[in-house]
Amino acid sequence: MIYTTCKYAPEELFAGFGEKVERLDPNPVSFSCADSCAHPNLCGFAKAVIEEVNRKKIRCLILTDCCDAMRKTFDTLQNMGLDFLYFLPLPHKRGEAEIRMFARELQKLEKAFRAFSGKSFSTARAEAASRAAMRPAEAEEDEYISLTGAHGGSMLREQIRRACPELAVRDDTCSGNRTFSPAETEAAAGESEEAFFYRYAGLLLSGLSPCMRMLNVREREKMTENPGLKGIVYHTIKFCDYYSFEYTGLRNRVQVPLLKIETDTTPQSSGQLKTRIEAFAETMRALKRKEKPGTAGTEMKKEEIRYAAGVDSGSTSTDVVILDRNRHIVGSAIVPTGMSAASGAENALQEALKAAGLTREDLDVIISTGYGRDALGFPSVTEITCHAKGARYLFGDVKTIIDIGGQDSKIIRIDDEGNVLNFIMNDKCAAGTGRFLEMQARALMISLEEMSSRGKAWKNEVRISNMCTVFAESEVVSLVAQNTDIADIIHGLNVSVAEKTVSLIRRGKGEPAYVMTGGVSKNSGVVSCLEEKLGCPVRVSEYSQLCGAIGAALIGLTAAP
Amino acid sequence: MGGIVEKFGRAMDRLTASKPDTAAKVLRTAYKAFGWKQKHFPNKLLPPSKQYLATVCMDCMVKPLSNPGAYVLTSLFTPCELFYAMDLPPMCAEQYSTYANGAGAEHGFIEAAENAGIAETYCSYHKVVIGGVLSGVMPRPAAIVNTSLACDANNLTFRKAAEIFDVPQFYIDIPFRPSEEAVDYVEDQLREAGKWLEKVTGRRLSEEKLHEAVDNSRRTMQILEGLLPLRRERFVPSELTAELYEALLTHNALGLPETLHYAGLLEKDYQMAAPAAGRKILWLHTNPFYQKPLKDLFNYGQDPRIILTEMSYDALNGFAETDPYRFMAARVVYDTYNGPVKRRTDRAVEMAEASGADGAVLFCHWGCKETCGAAVLMQEAFDRAGIPLLVINGDGVDRRNSPDGQIMTRMKAFLEMLEMRK
Numbered sequence: 001m002i003y004t005t006c007k008y009a010p011e012e013l014f015a016g017f018g019e020k021v022e023r024l025d026p027n028p029v030s031f032s033c034a035d036s037c038a039h040p041n042l043c044g045f046a047k048a049v050i051e052e053v054n055r056k057k058i059r060c061l062i063l064t065d066c067c068d069a070m071r072k073t074f075d076t077l078q079n080m081g082l083d084f085l086y087f088l089p090l091p092h093k094r095g096e097a098e099i100r101m102f103a104r105e106l107q108k109l110e111k112a113f114r115a116f117s118g119k120s121f122s123t124a125r126a127e128a129a130s131r132a133a134m135r136p137a138e139a140e141e142d143e144y145i146s147l148t149g150a151h152g153g154s155m156l157r158e159q160i161r162r163a164c165p166e167l168a169v170r171d172d173t174c175s176g177n178r179t180f181s182p183a184e185t186e187a188a189a190g191e192s193e194e195a196f197f198y199r200y201a202g203l204l205l206s207g208l209s210p211c212m213r214m215l216n217v218r219e220r221e222k223m224t225e226n227p228g229l230k231g232i233v234y235h236t237i238k239f240c241d242y243y244s245f246e247y248t249g250l251r252n253r254v255q256v257p258l259l260k261i262e263t264d265t266t267p268q269s270s271g272q273l274k275t276r277i278e279a280f281a282e283t284m285r286a287l288k289r290k291e292k293p294g295t296a297g298t299e300m301k302k303e304e305i306r307y308a309a310g311v312d313s314g315s316t317s318t319d320v321v322i323l324d325r326n327r328h329i330v331g332s333a334i335v336p337t338g339m340s341a342a343s344g345a346e347n348a349l350q351e352a353l354k355a356a357g358l359t360r361e362d363l364d365v366i367i368s369t370g371y372g373r374d375a376l377g378f379p380s381v382t383e384i385t386c387h388a389k390g391a392r393y394l395f396g397d398v399k400t401i402i403d404i405g406g407q408d409s410k411i412i413r414i415d416d417e418g419n420v421l422n423f424i425m426n427d428k429c430a431a432g433t434g435r436f437l438e439m440q441a442r443a444l445m446i447s448l449e450e451m452s453s454r455g456k457a458w459k460n461e462v463r464i465s466n467m468c469t470v471f472a473e474s475e476v477v478s479l480v481a482q483n484t485d486i487a488d489i490i491h492g493l494n495v496s497v498a499e500k501t502v503s504l505i506r507r508g509k510g511e512p513a514y515v516m517t518g519g520v521s522k523n524s525g526v527v528s529c530l531e532e533k534l535g536c537p538v539r540v541s542e543y544s545q546l547c548g549a550i551g552a553a554l555i556g557l558t559a560a561p
Numbered sequence: 562m563g564g565i566v567e568k569f570g571r572a573m574d575r576l577t578a579s580k581p582d583t584a585a586k587v588l589r590t591a592y593k594a595f596g597w598k599q600k601h602f603p604n605k606l607l608p609p610s611k612q613y614l615a616t617v618c619m620d621c622m623v624k625p626l627s628n629p630g631a632y633v634l635t636s637l638f639t640p641c642e643l644f645y646a647m648d649l650p651p652m653c654a655e656q657y658s659t660y661a662n663g664a665g666a667e668h669g670f671i672e673a674a675e676n677a678g679i680a681e682t683y684c685s686y687h688k689v690v691i692g693g694v695l696s697g698v699m700p701r702p703a704a705i706v707n708t709s710l711a712c713d714a715n716n717l718t719f720r721k722a723a724e725i726f727d728v729p730q731f732y733i734d735i736p737f738r739p740s741e742e743a744v745d746y747v748e749d750q751l752r753e754a755g756k757w758l759e760k761v762t763g764r765r766l767s768e769e770k771l772h773e774a775v776d777n778s779r780r781t782m783q784i785l786e787g788l789l790p791l792r793r794e795r796f797v798p799s800e801l802t803a804e805l806y807e808a809l810l811t812h813n814a815l816g817l818p819e820t821l822h823y824a825g826l827l828e829k830d831y832q833m834a835a836p837a838a839g840r841k842i843l844w845l846h847t848n849p850f851y852q853k854p855l856k857d858l859f860n861y862g863q864d865p866r867i868i869l870t871e872m873s874y875d876a877l878n879g880f881a882e883t884d885p886y887r888f889m890a891a892r893v894v895y896d897t898y899n900g901p902v903k904r905r906t907d908r909a910v911e912m913a914e915a916s917g918a919d920g921a922v923l924f925c926h927w928g929c930k931e932t933c934g935a936a937v938l939m940q941e942a943f944d945r946a947g948i949p950l951l952v953i954n955g956d957g958v959d960r961r962n963s964p965d966g967q968i969m970t971r972m973k974a975f976l977e978m979l980e981m982r983k
Contacts, residue, residue: 037937038937041925041954042930042933043930065737067930068712068713068931069934071737071902072930072931072933075901075903075934076938079938079941087901089736091734091736092709092716092732093734097749101736101742101746104742213713215732238680238682241684241717242713244678244680244683245679245721247678248679251678461571465960465961478965503672503675507678
């Protein structure tokens, strides 16, 4: 078996040897092997390839010169004793000179593999394999979601399929969709091996939809013009340079819902990923309902519902809100989640029912949200959709929600009906979240409440340059050692959180009116720094912690989650 | 950061976000003023060669900034003799970022880039350039010419800049595998680039000037190569910034008569220098020249001292080529940053041995996959050669990614270790 990693790998060349080829699709649980032989800042896919080679005891691997990370993977794997490890140079341009040069490289590879395997190469077999990989001309496209950007593999494709079973998923990532556009040149009778390789090099360089490392990537824009395209999940990998660049242009160009996610190829954070993909699916469905009113599957008419409860099961607290049919809050509760999401929810529900003077039988519908939403046995909706509805309920004119919780921060843009237009979240980093402030408060040996108020008395500007939570903590300790005023340090920290948040807002194309929710909304120092950076007010509601639960209850009232 | 630089940087951050035209003017004026100071009140702690070096580099920065629409934006590894033969000043992207940091102004550019969605993990040299382009502070060039060497960022930054500026771009693809076939291919591209530049700028490429520039480059490189044995024994004061200046001069400023003049001055300084003791460090890749504790450690003194920066000695190739295009092509194709990492690790060990380095420091610049990816293999190569190597993570431009504490603990421990070995 010959393993490859990239769509430009010449799979048909190996078919010419009668060899089977498999493109690697690794999702390692850890990078224990890669971290021992490569720098941690290598991209997740490169590290995953190293792990997979080690785990599967791969003997034959073809790497292509697609990026810095693959070049370094090749360098690293050279020490791992594979039987046949080959690095195929790949031009960035696709002109005549490049095709000629690439053809020579393919011939060198053919010669090297012939010498290694002792097998003979047949152009007829390679030609047949190339024809089999041709894209059918003008294929009728069903409605689909495009998974694009950096390699996502089966793990992401499956997650999207599960969240959105009504649509097909097309893999347009750098390792997917390996079909050639119909060839303009046919094999001439009695074609020499050299002529075959020239034609095949042209097919590989020009017949595949270009990945971002190619110089001319205009053809990629066609991917977003397909009428069947209903949404895009854009995947980037930490420390992969190529795809954030395309995303910056794409987000301004496409009309369909667009979700950006970042992974390191491991199954870690799958809960967070699931929330995002499900919220994305909900956004697409909401848009579809808007386009085709009356298509929502209502199980119960609105007037039949007396009370609806929303349960927001978070990692720290579980919040419940009960609304009557006129959308009035009749009861609410905030209780610690404790060891189990289910018991936390039960306690919160009982407390809210008690506050409302109701019994469980009075509740016609219960909707759950939050990280623990799927563990409660109620119909569930992601907290992103619920926050949008809840914020709209609390502030009629809100357009952008800034939600900074303990573990993540999000920007949610909403329309006039509280539907999510798009959202963006920070990725696997505590910087700019409640946890960042918590750690710094600990370093300063003050409470979060004190932190909120003391920063306002700042006099001298102090810049906290490290956004990494751990490094910022040591910077804070150094500032304390230099007798810097605590108020100035706190203000510096507030500014750094505000800057990080504003960057997220800009990326999410946020616009006023802004509303802030989540635990950090209680920190008035951060809120005023945000207002200064944004140049407009940021409103905070006393009910902000209940925002998700309110949204869930509102969705319950419409009975169309 | 010094008080004045810090205040200037903050003012620049505000101007970058609100008045980019003013920010551009202020930055240019500040560079000019500093250049004037370097010429008339040079740093007395440095020898004549290094004083002169600072003024040449500042000129290389000020010229393109003073000629909006009439300069070429380029990458560090692009042979620039072509531009000098057309009287088109080049502006090296990495130099732009380094100078932005020197003025304390990198933060506003980085913020502009990150706000536009550029990944935080992207190389900060390139992030500053993208920020400069996006914010409107960097003046529009006449054209962009860059190579694919030495990293992916070259494939992205310049394409994006060309798109935003709406200027033509010429891309010189450097094949991964150094060979004469690759030199042929790059030579053809360089010839094509010359003709293309004539067409898009309306300027004439003087073959005579090209020969002169190439001759300057060849002579500069020969002098620098000849200095290796002297670097081993003698002490010529330097500083972290001067090490970066020299790396610039041995790339984009190669071909200028001023660069050749600098090489001559440096040769004289070494010839006149006294023999020196002290721990000698070979520095691999770029350095965080702004980091005060590191400056305190390495600037001007002889124990410890940086005797050689890898980036000034990576391109000493192609001397034998007589055709100017082939000479430039061979230099870049056989650059030690091209091809499998073994070329770079072998050359680094060779440099350490030739210069008598007691130890080497590999600076893994944030977001640089080429260097981070080489770290483990570099360590193995130095272990085999019996020369201590310290790998440190930091950032050549973005202060946020270069924590003083972590870097200094490692550096001091390493130097203590070298002391014990003596």
